[in-house]
Amino acid sequence: MSPNLAHDLASIVGPRHVREARAERMTYSMDGLPTHRRVPDLVVLPGSREELIAVVRLLAAHGVPFVPRGAGSGLSGGALSDEGSALLVLTRLNRILRIDRDNGLAVVEPGVVNAKLGAAAKPQGLQYAPDPSSQSACTIGGNVAENAGGPHCLKYGVTVNHILALEVLLADGSLVGLGSPGGEPWGPDLVGLFVGSEGNFGIATRITVRLTSLPRAVRTLLADFNGLRTAGEAVSAIIAAGIVPAALEMMDQSCICAVEDSVYAAGYPRDAAAVLLAELDGRNEDAVVAEAEAVAELLRKSGARSVRTAANELERERLWQGRKKAFGAMGRLSRDLVVQDAVVPRSALPQVLETISAIAKHYGLVVSNVFHAGDGNLHPNISFDATDPALKKKVEAASAEIMETCIAAGGTITGEHGVGLDKLRYMPLIFDAESLGAMHAVRKVFDPDERVNPGKVVPVHACREWASVGNAKVEMRNDNGKFNSAFRISNSALETVP
């Protein structure tokens, strides 16, 4: 990095907002995942869209890679910056530019905190539905980059379902306008392509989000079970009945006890192997009550020991606080926590949960489960001490086995936390070289020099080259079900393979 670069950046954002001292840079060396640490060469905190554009253009002129970062609450190592890269922290771009009640939308800067947008929309009778557990800290820009989810995404959809339009700053400093306030794209759905690209395509500088009406009636149920498998079967029963709760969350005993031992104690029964938190909401009180009763009945039939309904808003908030602060509460168990993230078909939950327990037992690790059961989105959390190298290896091995279990069940390696650095190694387990090559090629359309958040999401070594047609051997069945000769497609001609 040029020695003058910091000086030139300071002339754009002010000297206070360029961090060069190692102690300051260390602050940004991790995100929410304790297994990865990278110290950035330089940290820049632009204070406005204009400053951000000027910073990115300056970095482009110098050919310097950079990593966009929001609150740093991510769980994949996605917002870490290597040596030779600048870290652009966007938390100062935190203005809600407009809330349009009539059309149910808001325009925000990327550094707006998720919960603050929700609070601003509430007086208008509206909500921003995606509600990650970190919503009191995480930013909308980060949510867009990761396609963040949350408990209530079961009914309302994840981030991508709530983004209408984006102004995006590309790595070369140019601006592009994707999507429209009505949600119809200008051509292909580039908003949908951008959301979840983990910062690899550029920085969303202005984000138009969809706001939905606040529900008028809500019922929250807590059911407790003697077994994880039984609780998993209850989830399947509710989904198969065609009921779509607003949220359907599960916690196992280890997690329950961690919460109950903490300041977030919610009154969960400590002796339960698992609890399910189910929420029904809608416009009509009678309909919501009827659905809640139907869910309660399904829970009982599926083996719930008891089902209780939150008597009032205070109790509802208490039940939810326990769930949303569960990750924090698990800090009591050990000094470090790996929050894993995988998705399985909902019907596979009972079996997969049992296998995860067996993996934990095999490695002698404490694995606590708190997750979005209605979506099949698991979060097995492994408590450990990262200063113990042997234990760290065990955690990595157990994590890999958990991922393999989920993939074998027909699932995927991440439902909402992203690939980042942490899951690069698993990408070839779910995508072949051709599909990874396609992703790499798409990234290069947005960022030909691969300067934005380099080294994340796509394991380049595992990609098939996309410069020309490779050698693909394809076996063909003819109409009689017999195999034709196989053909090899080469760059020059079609040749029959004997």
Add this chain to the structure above:
Amino acid sequence: MTILERVTALLGEGAVLEAGTDRVPRIAPGSPDAVALLLGTAHQEGWRVRIEGAGTWLQSDAPADLALTTRRLDRIPAIEPPDLTATAEAGIGLDQLRQQLADRGAWLAIDPPGLAGRTLGSVVSTATAGPLRHGFGPIKDHLLGVTFVTGDGRMVQSGGRVMKNVAGYDLTRLQAGGFGAFGVIVLVHLRLRTLPRADVTYLLEGAREDLTQVGEDIAAAGLTPAALELVSPALARRERWVLSVRLAGSPVQVAADEAGLDAASGGGRFAPLRAEEAHAFWMRLAEGFAVRPVTFRIGGVPSASDELLDLLQHQLGDEWISASPAAGAIRWTGDASIDRLQRLRRTLAGLEVPLTLERAPWPVRGAVGHFGAYREGVGPLVAGLRRTFDPGGALVVATEGS
């Protein structure tokens, strides 16, 4: 060796169908691998390929060396009612898919325009949602993943079979509404719902302005119907505009919404349709958009719906229109010249409203393009993506027009 002879040698005689009126050879590969082989060869040989489904939606008239139809890709490898997911090949007709899902108690909550036998791949690649978009979102929200074959014969998987998935970039969203410009969709993983136990339709006839107000009142009352569609008299085959409301879900939910509808509209104004009447009404609406030569959609903010309907009436006439005012989506069909469509697209672009040309004879869509009036910087990205997924330009798709 002619193209037809080459293709016959590659895929067998069974893959060669009768050519259309323009005598372009029509090839129906029997598997995704066969699609890859055909497109890989086309790329090598410089053949120009147009993509077809059942041939009931987009006109089969693009100039090409051969037509690739997905109609033999008509298997449904998986329906999983406990998980509410299914996997279907792109050439399956929606009518067949619906029936097989219904037999298992499952429902794909989309009702795209076109004839009943329109293929799943056609619906996905053109992202043509119908009135159910109001309650269940656009086509892309029903997709968990797709497999597609690029213009140079590469098979690419995107997404998966589970409810949430952020592993890698979401190429499924690029394919949904890409009109085949970025490849041929061969396999689709779908998100399902259970068949609604109650499903009723109500109609209200009246002046457009009055019905718009009623629609706003329904939205203000917090009702969330499965469909809330404003239909022009000609399309509805009624004397006046029609506001159609579809309520679908559990009997308790639907009963509550019926009461809410009654209250929001001033009591007793909506007329219920019998089940067979409702089916015929929605079917007629869908089929109406496949009859006339040009169909397009526009998408604005909900508060602009009235203004946009006025604009369409002024510039093109309003005989065949269906609008979902609360979703800001409007579909128009009729006859329109290249010049008028281009002028309309420019006017709408000034209002931040994209116009997507869904179907038109080749001379029109070739000139106007499915897309156009891109926002700042979008054109180069679209061009770059096209080059990535179809480096030799084998796929004949009128993305931006001439």
